[in-house]
Amino acid sequence: MGKKIFSGVQPTGNLHLGNYLGAIKNFVDLNNDKDNKCIFCVVDLHAITVKQDPKELKNNIRETVATFIASGIDPKKSIIFNQSRVAAHAEGAWILGCVARMGWLNRMTQFKEKAGKDKEKASIGLYSYPVLMAADILLYDATHVPVGDDQKQHLELCRDIAQKFNNDFEAENFLQVPEPLIQKEFSRIMSLKDGSKKMSKSELSDLSRINLTDDKDQIINKIKKAKTDPLPMPRDLKELNERLEAKNLLGIYSSLTNSKLEISLKNFAGKNFSEFKEILTEELVNKIEPISNEIKKLLEDKSYLDEILLDGVEKANMIASKKIERIKEIIGF
Ligand code: AQP
Numbered sequence: 001m002g003k004k005i006f007s008g009v010q011p012t013g014n015l016h017l018g019n020y021l022g023a024i025k026n027f028v029d030l031n032n033d034k035d036n037k038c039i040f041c042v043v044d045l046h047a048i049t050v051k052q053d054p055k056e057l058k059n060n061i062r063e064t065v066a067t068f069i070a071s072g073i074d075p076k077k078s079i080i081f082n083q084s085r086v087a088a089h090a091e092g093a094w095i096l097g098c099v100a101r102m103g104w105l106n107r108m109t110q111f112k113e114k115a116g117k118d119k120e121k122a123s124i125g126l127y128s129y130p131v132l133m134a135a136d137i138l139l140y141d142a143t144h145v146p147v148g149d150d151q152k153q154h155l156e157l158c159r160d161i162a163q164k165f166n167n168d169f170e171a172e173n174f175l176q177v178p179e180p181l182i183q184k185e186f187s188r189i190m191s192l193k194d195g196s197k198k199m200s201k202s203e204l205s206d207l208s209r210i211n212l213t214d215d216k217d218q219i220i221n222k223i224k225k226a227k228t229d230p231l232p233m234p235r236d237l238k239e240l241n242e243r244l245e246a247k248n249l250l251g252i253y254s255s256l257t258n259s260k261l262e263i264s265l266k267n268f269a270g271k272n273f274s275e276f277k278e279i280l281t282e283e284l285v286n287k288i289e290p291i292s293n294e295i296k297k298l299l300e301d302k303s304y305l306d307e308i309l310l311d312g313v314e315k316a317n318m319i320a321s322k323k324i325e326r327i328k329e330i331i332g333f
Contacts, residue, residue: 002033002034002036003030003033003036003143003144004037004142005030005036005038005039005144005181006137006140006142006145007023007027007145007146007147008041008043008083008133008136009040009042009043009064010043010046011042011057011064011082012201012202013060014202014206014209014211015064015067015213016189016199016209016210016212017199017210017211017284017288018188018190018199018200018209019201020071020288020291021252021255021256022147022183022186022187022188023146023147024067025071025255026181026183027068027071027073027078028071030146030181031073038073038077038079039078039140039142039316040073040079040080041080041082041083041316042061042065042080042081042082043083043136044061044082044083045083045084045089045090045093045132046132047060049123049125050114050126061082061309063295063299065080065309066298067212067295068080069298070291070292070295075308079312079315080308080309080312081312081313081316082309082313083136085309085313085317086317086321087321088135088317088321089135089136089139090132091135091324092135092138092139092323093131093134093135096131096134096135096161096165097131099161099164099168100160100161100164104160105127105128105131105157107153108130108154108157109153110150111127111129114126115127129154130154130157137178138161138176138323139319139320139324140319140320140323141175141176142176142178143176144178145158145178145180146181147182148182149182149187150198151180151182152180155178155180156180161175162176162177162178169330169331174326185251185260185261186251186252186254186255186261189251189252190244190248191209192207192210192223192225192227193207193208193227194208195245195246195247196244207222207225209222212288212291212292212295213295214288214292215289215292219281219284219285219289220281220285223277224277224281226249227245228246228273229243229246232270232272233250233268233271234247235265235269235270236265237262240261249276249280250264250265250268250276252284253276253279253280256280256284256287257283
């Protein structure tokens, strides 16, 4: 039976290889399965949980749509829209915020990481971010949510919220409890400069990530400068697990070539990093350069991207507005 897929990407700029290998690549496969119904959301309400420049936000929304399409998502087959234009998301987040418990949210590690030491100055939106994410998913009765490993905890919270709502209001199976779709391997791509940190949009050093808009020369340069150690490539899993940067680069290679990590490990065991980096660069250029070129081309036609969003908003609104009306009836409004 086909799956109902929902997932989102924040239009916060610098979409990178981690977003691609951890999430968007999976979106494309799901989109290509004719039995699935897919909704891919540009989550602009999530983006403003940290300060955004309004002009940049507008561009980043279009760039995210362009990235979806350039990566292979077909807008005729999947719904692509931006969250802020479907009012049910904000309404749903408020209602579900009255179902979720403080204790549950207090455990969310992403808030702790993003708020840093000065929690008092973090926005309330950043704290309640996972509740909005739950509303996004539950409004569409999504059965499966493809995400990177960093979103696993938020999805568990979404499941808890759905179950509590169904229990509290004696509405058995009304909110669909979704399943996470997290790849078993390579679900967390790390920084090229520090194998212990997630590859991230907000990291100041551009050398820490491959952006999906990078050109061939930028990719070559970034892999050349990617952190490694002076030893030859690891020879076994134990050694690999102790050498984070090597593990990350080998993971990127394996994910790009759809190979098992153990096989890649065997192929490159004991070789020089420079030799491996050359092959990795070639794979990266082959995959990312066409996406990057296509994003740039698509961005020249803003009205085409706006039309896709408009069409998506209409379709998403039809689904979400019905669900929010039922939610309101159930809670007694
Ligand atoms: N490094 C990563 N490895 C694997 N998957 C990743 N994802 C993000 N980073 C990695 C997955 O990409 C999807 C979209 O992510 P997002 O837009 O919600 O947020 P983000 O990339 O984590 O970016 P932020 O929050 O704007 O900034 P940073 O990166 O600075 O924290 C998600 O499915 C995510 O799991």
